[in-house]
Amino acid sequence: MARNGLVPAPGMPWRLVTVVGLLLILAACVVGRLVLIQVVDQERGAAFLREQGAMRAVRSAEIPAYRGMMTDRRGEPLAISTPVITLWADPHKLGDSNRLGVLADALGQSETDLKQRLDLYSGKRFMYLARHQTPEFARRVLGLKIAGVGGKREYRRFYPAGEVASQIIGLTNVDGEGIAGLEKAYENVLHGRVGQKRYIKDLHGDAIRDVGVVRDARPGQAVALAIDLRLQYLQHRELQRAIVETGAEAGAAVTVDAWTGEILAMTNHPVFNPNSRAAFDYAATRNRVVTDAFEPGSTIKPLTLVAALETGAFTLDSIIDTSPGRIRVGRKVLPDPSNYGAITVSRVIEKSSQVGVTKMAQAMGHEPILSVYRRFGLGEPSSIGFPGERSGSLPNRDRWSEIEKVTLAFGYGLTATPLQLAQAYAIFANQGRRVPLTLLKREAGEYVPGEPVIAPEIASQVLTVLHRVTGSEGTARKARVPGFSVGGKTGTVHKVGPSGYLPDQYLALFVGVAPMDNPRYVTAVVIDRPLGDSYGGGAAAAPVYARITDGVLRLRNQRPDIDTEVPAQLASSGAGQ
C-alpha cells in the first residue's frame, strides 16, 4: 500500500529516472526548437513564420491619388476629378444570398441579370457590380449591408467644358491614366502617386483594421492652360456655325497671342463628348490644328513676299507685269482668275496672283524661299508637345525642276499644320521675332524669349500688305471686323486624294492678324471641303475669321479704331446712354 508511483521504491529507481529523463529530454527539445526558431536564423525560422502569418492575415490596398485639375487661364475647370465609389461583390458569398432582389432593385438592374452574372463569376472572389457611381448612390447600396457587397473609392474625370475643348484636353481611361490630348501630354504632372496601406483581415476577408500606411498617396498637380474658355467657346460656336453654313466635312481654328506665344483657343470639328463613352468616335478625338498637315497654298505667299523683300530686288512698289493673266512653266500653265496687267508686288499678294508670284519666284530662285520657310518654323514640330503633333514637311530635293521651284513659292509641295501657319503669322505680329508657342499659361510679366528671324521693317511691310488684302481690292473683304482694322491672307487648296489632287474638293483657309494698329492676335481657320460655290478661302474661311476675331478683340479689351474715347470720370457718370 505504501508504494505508489511517486515514491521511489527501494531497489527500483530506474523507472523514475527513465521517466524524468524522458520528460527532461522532451522539454529540452521544445526549448531547443524555440531557440532555433526565435534566435538562430535558419531557413524556416522566425522570419519565415512571420511572413506566413502575414500572408494569411495582412493585406495591402491602394490609396487612390487625386489627379490634378486642368483649368483655363482664368481658373475655370476644364478637367476635374471627383470621388466616386465602385461597387463590387464577392460572388462566392453573394451567390446564395437571399437578398439579391433587394440588391438588384437598389442597383437598378434586373435580378435575373444579376444572377446570371453571379453564376458566370461563381468560382471567383471578385466581380464589379457598378463602376464609378456617385457617392450618394453607392452609400445607399452599401447601407443595405448585404454580405459580400463592398465599395472601393476611386476618382472619375469630368470635363465641364464638354465638347468645346474636347480635343485639347483629351481623355483618361477608366483607370485614370491620360490616353489622349493634354491628359496624356502632362500625365507625369497631373498623375499623383498612388499610395499603399496595409490592413488586417479576418477569416471572411473583411478588413478589421488598418495597420499603417506603407506609402502615402501624393495628389497630382494642377495645370493651368493658356486657353481662355470664353474664347474657346466663341471659336467653337463660330466654327460649328460655319460647318453648318458651308456644308463642310471638318474644320479647325486656332487663336494665338503673338506676344506671349500663348494659344488662347483651339477648336475642331467634328467634336466628341468626353463625358460619355457611349457613342465614342476615335476619329473625332483628333486635334486637327496640330495633327493635320496639308499644303498651305496661298496662305504661304506672305512668306514668299518676305523672301522677295529680303533679296533687295523687290520693294512693295516694284512693278510686275502679269499679263496676259497666265504663265507657262515647264509643261504647265498657271492662270490668274483674270488679267491683272502690270501691278505692284503688294497688289500681287492682295490679288493672290499666281503669275505675279511665279515671276517673283523665278527671279529669286527657291533657296531664299526655303530659308524663310525654315526660319518661320515650317517642317519642324512646334514647342507645345502635343501628342500626335505633326511637323509638316519641307521638300528636300537634289534637283529642282522649274515647276517645283515655282509651286514652292505659292504653297504647294510642302505641308504645314494650322498651328504652324498661326505661328508663322505671329512672327509678323511680333516685329519679326519668333516666340515659342505654348498651351500652358505664362505668368503675368514672364519674360518670353523671342528669336529674331526677320527684320522688323520687313515684318511691318508684310503687315501693311496683309491689311490691304482685306481692303477693297483684296481677296478677303469678308474678313473685315467692324470697328477694327485687320489683316490676313486667304488660301484655297485642292485636297489630295490617293491618286493626286481631287478636282472638286478644297480646303478653304484664312490666317489673319489683328488689330493692325497694335498687332497681337493671330487666328488661323481651316474649313475642310466646303460645298457649293462659296468654297474659297475668302468666301468660306474669312467670315469665320471675322466673327472669331470680333469676339477675341472684344473679350481682350482692345480699343476700336473709331474714336469712341471718353474719360473715365465721364464714363462713370453717364455711360449708360
Next chain:
Amino acid sequence: MMSLRWGMPLLIVAVLASCLAIIYSTHSARAYYADLQRIEGTHWYLQEDYSRLMLERSTLASPHRIAKMARDELVMGTPDLAAYRTIVERVY
C-alpha cells in the same frame, strides 16, 4: 563596488521605463493613425463636396448658358459700334 550595488536596480528601473515608453508610443501611434484615418475620411467627403460644387458652378456659369440667358431672358445683344465707349484711365 558601487556599480554592483546600484547597477541591478538601475537596470531594472530602466527596463521598466522603456517598457512603459514602448506601451505609450505604440498607443499614441495607434491614436494618431486613427486620427489620420478620420481626417482622411473627412478629406474624402470634403473633396466630394468640392468637386461637386465646382462642377455645379461650371455648369451654371457655362458660356453657352450665360449667352442663352443674356439673349433670351435679359434681351441683351452685342452693342453696335456707335454704342461703343472706350474708357481710358488717366493718371492725373
